[in-house]
Structures are given as C-alpha cells and as structure tokens.
Amino acid sequence: MEALRFSKMHGLGNDFVVVDATRQAFAPSTEQLAWLCDRHFGVGADQVLVVDPPAGDEDFGYRIYNADGSRSGQCGNGARCLGLFIHGQGLSDKDRLSVRTSDTRMHIARCDDADYEVELAPPVLEPAALPSRLDAAPAAEHELEVPGFGLLRVGLVQLGNPHAVLLVDDVDTTPVAELGAALQALPLFPASVNVGFLQMQGRGEGRLRVYERGAGETLACGSGACAAAVSAVLRGLADEAVTLELRGGSLHIAWSGSLSSPQSPVRMRGPATHVYDGCLQWPNR
Structure with missing residues (x-):
C-alpha cells in the first residue's frame, strides 16, 4: 500500500483517523488497522473512518473500523467528524449530506463552524x-x-x-x-x-x-x-x-x-474537531 494521507480528528475526545478513499485506494488489513490505532507505534485512535464513493443515491459511503480491526455499522461521533472532513477536504459543499454504512443510512447537517447534527435511522427495538x-x-x-x-x-x-x-x-x-x-x-x-x-x-x-x-x-x-x-x-x-x-x-x-x-429518527448535535493532517508510510513487518 502506498503512503497514506489522513486526518486526525475527534468528537468529544472520541478520536479517529479519517481517510478519503474517493481519491486514494484504502483496503487495509486487520494488522494495518490495529497499527494505525496503536497509540505507541501508530497514529492512535479509537476508530478509523473512511469516506467512500457512493454505492447508490447517497452522497458518500462510510466505512468504520474499530481499533482491533473489526467493522462497525455506526459511529455517531465519527459521523460528525466525517461531515467536517468532507467539507474541509472540499469533497462537497452541501450543508446536508447523506452517507451509508454497512448497516444503515444517516444524514449529517452542518449547523455552524463548531457543531454538526447527525440524523440516525429510527431505532430497532426487537x-x-x-x-x-x-x-x-x-x-x-x-x-x-x-x-x-x-x-x-x-x-x-x-x-x-x-x-x-x-x-x-x-x-x-x-x-x-x-x-x-x-x-x-x-x-x-x-x-x-x-x-x-x-x-x-x-x-x-x-x-x-x-x-x-x-x-x-x-x-x-x-x-x-x-x-x-x-x-x-x-x-x-x-x-x-x-x-x-x-x-x-x-x-x-x-x-x-x-x-x-x-x-x-434520532437526532444528535455536538462538536467535531480537526486536529491535524498527516501522511505516513506503512511499517515494514
């Protein structure tokens, strides 16, 4: 895998490595994901968030990986950071975005310079x-x-x-x-x-x-x-x-x-914070 461009972001201290896979390929192994999230040897994060091209009528796909390399179907704090990332990277100028994860679809709305609102699908109680x-x-x-x-x-x-x-x-x-x-x-x-x-x-x-x-x-x-x-x-x-x-x-x-x-639907409003942008080479292991 070539050098990876990424952003470090957080939502209330829930921190993320965010990757734009609309402009670079990103198909990491479980070991690479665990290394990215490692706070001593990698970047350090709770989860890795990936912006993908749309698969349907949504604006973007949204991949979420846990720190152990497993997939997650939802991350609300991450969705707010995803919205800030998409706007900051110039991927879209729409104030209201639709994104699809492996399990659900949600909307992300820009409220002001500090806050984003995420509209999640209705809860399932069965x-x-x-x-x-x-x-x-x-x-x-x-x-x-x-x-x-x-x-x-x-x-x-x-x-x-x-x-x-x-x-x-x-x-x-x-x-x-x-x-x-x-x-x-x-x-x-x-x-x-x-x-x-x-x-x-x-x-x-x-x-x-x-x-x-x-x-x-x-x-x-x-x-x-x-x-x-x-x-x-x-x-x-x-x-x-x-x-x-x-x-x-x-x-x-x-x-x-x-x-x-x-x-x-469930609506959540809160801040998203951009920490820094980076570019890394994968370790030789």
Whole structure:
C-alpha cells in the first residue's frame, strides 16, 4: 500500500483517523488497522473512518473500523467528524449530506463552524435484530442474568450498532470495564454489544459512560448516547430532548418515538474537531 494521507480528528475526545478513499485506494488489513490505532507505534485512535464513493443515491459511503480491526455499522461521533472532513477536504459543499454504512443510512447537517447534527435511522427495538438470542418482544427493559453480577435490567437498542443500556446510581463508582466485558461476553450477543451506563439527573439531562465493542471505554460514544436517550424515553425517565454528559463533553439528543411507535429518527448535535493532517508510510513487518 502506498503512503497514506489522513486526518486526525475527534468528537468529544472520541478520536479517529479519517481517510478519503474517493481519491486514494484504502483496503487495509486487520494488522494495518490495529497499527494505525496503536497509540505507541501508530497514529492512535479509537476508530478509523473512511469516506467512500457512493454505492447508490447517497452522497458518500462510510466505512468504520474499530481499533482491533473489526467493522462497525455506526459511529455517531465519527459521523460528525466525517461531515467536517468532507467539507474541509472540499469533497462537497452541501450543508446536508447523506452517507451509508454497512448497516444503515444517516444524514449529517452542518449547523455552524463548531457543531454538526447527525440524523440516525429510527431505532430497532426487537432483541433479535440486535442481534440477540433473547426470545422476547420489544420492551423498555429486559432482565438478563450476568455471571458475577446477578440479574440486571437492561434496555436493548439497535442503532446501526447493538447497544445495551443499564441505569446506574453513579457512573463514577460503577465498574464499567468489568461489567461491560461481562455483558459483551454473554452468548446472548453473538456479535457482542456496546454497553452504556446511564445516570439520569432529571428528565432533561444525565451522565453516561460507554464500554464499546473492539475499543473498550471511550471518552464519548455518539450512537451510545443516542441509544441511552432512547432507552431513557422508553423507561419514562426523559422527554423528547436529553442532554447527556460524557467524559469528553456533552451531546444533545432528541427522539420523539415510543415503544409502540419507534419509527422517528434520532437526532444528535455536538462538536467535531480537526486536529491535524498527516501522511505516513506503512511499517515494514
């Protein structure tokens, strides 16, 4: 593979290597992706984001790779950075862009110089669609037996990525890594699951930590914040608009759906930051 041109970006500290594959070929191996994301020997990132030519009537394709080289179907913080990257690279001057991932389609809108709004597809609440082996109808909560932690009540939301949301009293004292790993290891989730730990602080705001598939805990997870907001609404703990404070900053989420009518899209607004542009040679290994 020839020298790679890229940008380093972040959304609330959730950081990315962003690559334009409309102007250069980019077909990395799992080892190359892991090296890119390595914070000691590579660039360092939670995920690698790739802008692809459109495959249909969308403006661009959108590939997402986790730090371990696995594919992801959604990244909300990444989508905001993708919008800033597309505009900054002069790939489009449209204020509202449509992009398609491997699993879903979304819209990215430029709000101002600092913020972007991402409109995600409506959440899917059937446990089987997560995917999950849980034989149950859509519900605000499901009871799961988690080894070492007992019976837990979780909200299950598919938003291009699978999410399990737990309500906690204090996100600072919750064993996020241990409990997140235990939930991800359940045979119920054949493709693993992102685990959100939500502490509500009133109907319009809350705090959130997310333990992600293939990355561990990150400073922010956009799709995880959207899933947490949807779960809070379904549990009767929030109205349509929720501001969630993550470790890297705040996101504003809006969803007007319900358990019986979940078809409304989820809207997320927050900042995107360009850090630097670079060009690298792949290591000889």
